[in-house]
Amino acid sequence: MVQSSVLGFPRMGKLRDLKKATEAYWGDKISRDELLSEGKRLRLAHWQIQKDAGVDVIPSNDFAFYDQILDHHQLFGTIPERYTKYNLHPLDEYFAMGRGLQKEGVDVPALEMVKWFDSNYHYVKPALQDNQVFKLAAEPKPVAEFLEAKAAGITTRPVILGPVSFLTLAKADRGQSVDPITLLDKLVPLYVELLEKLKAAGAEDVQIDEPVLVFDLAEKSKAAFKPAYEKIGAIGAKGPRITLTTYFGDIVHNIDVLANLQSLYAIHVDLVRNPEQLDTVIAALGPNQVLSAGVVDSRNIWKTNYKAAIEKVENAIQKLGKDRVVVATSSSLLHVPHTLASEKTLDDEVRDWFSFAVEKTAEVVVIAKAVTEGPAAVRAELEANAKSVQARASSKRTNDPTVKARQAAVTEEMHNRKSPFPTRHAEQGKTLKLPLFPTTTIGSFPQTKEIRVQRNKFTKGEITPAEYEKFIEKEIEEVVKIQEELDLDVLVHGEPERNDMVQYFGERLTGYVFTTHAWVQSYGSRCVRPPIIVGDISRPAPMTVKESKYAASITKKPMKGMLTGPITCLRWSFPRDDVHQSVQAQQLALALRDEVVDLEAAGIHVIQVDEPALREGLPLRSGSERVAYLKWAVDSFKLSTAGVTDGTQIHSHFCYSEFQDFFHAIAALDADVLSIENSKSDAKLLQVFIDQAYPRHIGPGVYDIHSPRIPSEQEIKDRLEEMLQYLTPQQLWVNPDCGLKTRQWRETKAALEGMVAAAKYFRAKYAQ
Numbered sequence: 001m002v003q004s005s006v007l008g009f010p011r012m013g014k015l016r017d018l019k020k021a022t023e024a025y026w027g028d029k030i031s032r033d034e035l036l037s038e039g040k041r042l043r044l045a046h047w048q049i050q051k052d053a054g055v056d057v058i059p060s061n062d063f064a065f066y067d068q069i070l071d072h073h074q075l076f077g078t079i080p081e082r083y084t085k086y087n088l089h090p091l092d093e094y095f096a097m098g099r100g101l102q103k104e105g106v107d108v109p110a111l112e113m114v115k116w117f118d119s120n121y122h123y124v125k126p127a128l129q130d131n132q133v134f135k136l137a138a139e140p141k142p143v144a145e146f147l148e149a150k151a152a153g154i155t156t157r158p159v160i161l162g163p164v165s166f167l168t169l170a171k172a173d174r175g176q177s178v179d180p181i182t183l184l185d186k187l188v189p190l191y192v193e194l195l196e197k198l199k200a201a202g203a204e205d206v207q208i209d210e211p212v213l214v215f216d217l218a219e220k221s222k223a224a225f226k227p228a229y230e231k232i233g234a235i236g237a238k239g240p241r242i243t244l245t246t247y248f249g250d251i252v253h254n255i256d257v258l259a260n261l262q263s264l265y266a267i268h269v270d271l272v273r274n275p276e277q278l279d280t281v282i283a284a285l286g287p288n289q290v291l292s293a294g295v296v297d298s299r300n301i302w303k304t305n306y307k308a309a310i311e312k313v314e315n316a317i318q319k320l321g322k323d324r325v326v327v328a329t330s331s332s333l334l335h336v337p338h339t340l341a342s343e344k345t346l347d348d349e350v351r352d353w354f355s356f357a358v359e360k361t362a363e364v365v366v367i368a369k370a371v372t373e374g375p376a377a378v379r380a381e382l383e384a385n386a387k388s389v390q391a392r393a394s395s396k397r398t399n400d401p402t403v404k405a406r407q408a409a410v411t412e413e414m415h416n417r418k419s420p421f422p423t424r425h426a427e428q429g430k431t432l433k434l435p436l437f438p439t440t441t442i443g444s445f446p447q448t449k450e451i452r453v454q455r456n457k458f459t460k461g462e463i464t465p466a467e468y469e470k471f472i473e474k475e476i477e478e479v480v481k482i483q484e485e486l487d488l489d490v491l492v493h494g495e496p497e498r499n500d501m502v503q504y505f506g507e508r509l510t511g512y513v514f515t516t517h518a519w520v521q522s523y524g525s526r527c528v529r530p531p532i533i534v535g536d537i538s539r540p541a542p543m544t545v546k547e548s549k550y551a552a553s554i555t556k557k558p559m560k561g562m563l564t565g566p567i568t569c570l571r572w573s574f575p576r577d578d579v580h581q582s583v584q585a586q587q588l589a590l591a592l593r594d595e596v597v598d599l600e601a602a603g604i605h606v607i608q609v610d611e612p613a614l615r616e617g618l619p620l621r622s623g624s625e626r627v628a629y630l631k632w633a634v635d636s637f638k639l640s641t642a643g644v645t646d647g648t649q650i651h652s653h654f655c656y657s658e659f660q661d662f663f664h665a666i667a668a669l670d671a672d673v674l675s676i677e678n679s680k681s682d683a684k685l686l687q688v689f690i691d692q693a694y695p696r697h698i699g700p701g702v703y704d705i706h707s708p709r710i711p712s713e714q715e716i717k718d719r720l721e722e723m724l725q726y727l728t729p730q731q732l733w734v735n736p737d738c739g740l741k742t743r744q745w746r747e748t749k750a751a752l753e754g755m756v757a758a759a760k761y762f763r764a765k766y767a768q
């Protein structure tokens, strides 16, 4: 019998219940016990959904109150002393690591948070010490959650991140120099201990995620892999059977570390991304080892094409037999929304094309049944699926000849600014007249409860468009006034009209559809509702000009227009899977080019085109795929921005600091000013700007906006001082790491006051 398996389920709940409970706990509106019982309710509900769907292998320990990797910091005792010293309750210590804490004598910043592989999910990076001691938690969470499910009559397969991935995704804490992977021998015994505890609790199976196998692993990590798993496997029957999972890429280049690893019961591979790896992986399996075939896409919302998925699974069965193949989701379903059933406003044509987590759970069951019992057992499902797939392929919604014609007319020249940077800089100086160390923000200001409530009323038709517009104007006025009082140099309108930096544009572009409840966790309690690209994209009307023009009209200071770039619009949407992403990116670029030109014509001479998703789109392995991606990604940005005159200053923003491996692409964007994240990472990363003799302007973020903690003026000065070791005073802009929409006004004002004061200090110092 071919079993069905889910690698992880989204934890927010149908109505973002976890977000609401967590934020209520942070705001002292519910007690710790109430939060803990809400977590328990959600876990049970999610296990029950999978059980009711008939899933054979249901995951546990995929739940987390903030981040599943952060859970592992507590599981293995890698909590830096700056958190443990306060003797907080473990849940509060956990949140302090995730989001910082500044309360009742405690003042500690958050740990660094970075992208989870090439997704829009963020994990909290383990920060390890030179003399790191690991210690298994007294009551390990994977054991507790396994027992919780067992008590509810549901047998689960606990999920843990493997030791090689845990260490590869970790870093040396600030001021430390340990190479995390050298700690593997110390960490492995804890895995052995944990597996024994799981087995003693009744777990027959465990899922160990080793997604780093899709990377070009450093030799050291690669060499350490096999011995580590041999040690883990040595517990034999005292431990559960291990299914080792990989996802988001192929593992062909690392297959030698898995060959003959008898300690593994099964190996899971992502056959949605890389179906071509199947034969190599099968050839590397030992005589009794099982293949977990990830054939249901966990990263996108398209209905699975049953015929194609069944073919992949049958192919594996032919070589291995039915007992050695499992049908699975390609990775955790964390990356897709909860259920399509909540969507009441989608039209029937497109609704029929989609499948969210609950529906994908049912899909693995149907595929497993089809290959176990034969297609007749699920004939109705297969026929309905074939009809949906066919309907989408032939729909008029997907194809717009006008867009195609415009793409065919794109020339090389359209990608380049008229003059090189020095000429542009001189031109821009004449109108902008900015001081040294110019201060600015990244665009958004606090999205208050009031803003959300008014937008909600507007969406529901409870207030008129004119009333909403008036409200937004009032918000813009307030934001402009505050920035003038703070004495910032380049102002923004604050983005109060935007629900999200991608969804907002999706809602204004043809070719997109959007949802009402399709939330996906981005980090901590924060969720996004990615719009869905279903067809060719075009811009029927200006999208941002009205608000930017209004903002510019009420101040004498330069006003920065704010747009989301083509790659970020693409990657933070659910893209089409029937057209290459480069084609979709170019369509977005053309739509944005029109917007940029319209903003300039409206008198906006500083325009920021955010591309925070540029890095996350980078193929996970170096090589030709990366080169090709960077070409079309950079071209899309350039196409969107190059329509302006020399006097218009183009900014771009990236809220991550890992740009070393694709610095040349950032440089190739030819943006006049870049703002990047830097407050939580080492300023040494800026060395690349010296090494590459970067000629243009840069604002590395001077404080972390993900945390409610207010940085002191001195901290910001120290940060700027460090930056000046790598950047010239003429190059350096002063700004936060990213937009301020998640912050409260009190924190925002206090932090920006410190930031402006710090900039003025350096301005005075360098004026002498």
Ligand SMILES: CN1c2c(nc(N)[nH]c2=O)NC[C@@H]1CNc1ccc(C(=O)N[C@@H](CCC(=O)N[C@@H](CCC(=O)N[C@@H](CCC(=O)O)C(=O)O)C(=O)O)C(=O)O)cc1
Pocket (backbone or CB within 6 Å): 120, 447, 449, 452, 453, 455, 456, 498, 499, 500, 501, 502, 503, 522, 523, 525, 526, 527, 528, 529, 572, 612, 655, 738, 741, 742
């Ligand atoms: C900059 N980042 C972004 C990423 N991805 C994006 N798509 N957008 C980003 O900005 N990735 C990397 C980073 C970090 N990530 C995030 C992600 C999410 C947020 C955030 O603040 N999310 C909000 C939801 C935003 C939104 O869409 N809001 C809507 C709906 C608001 C709402 O909940 N309305 C209520 C009713 C109103 C009420 O009574 O309150 C409802 O629908 O029930 C809107 O504003 O209209 C979040 O809250 O999670 C930030 C950074």
Ligand SMILES: N[C@@H](CCS)C(=O)O
Pocket (backbone or CB within 6 Å): 442, 443, 444, 501, 562, 610, 612, 653, 655, 738, 739, 740, 741
């Ligand atoms: N302009 C956006 C960028 C976020 S990455 C903002 O400020 O929220």
Ligand SMILES: [Zn+2]
Pocket (backbone or CB within 6 Å): 442, 612, 653, 654, 655, 737, 738, 739
């Ligand atoms: Zn950002």
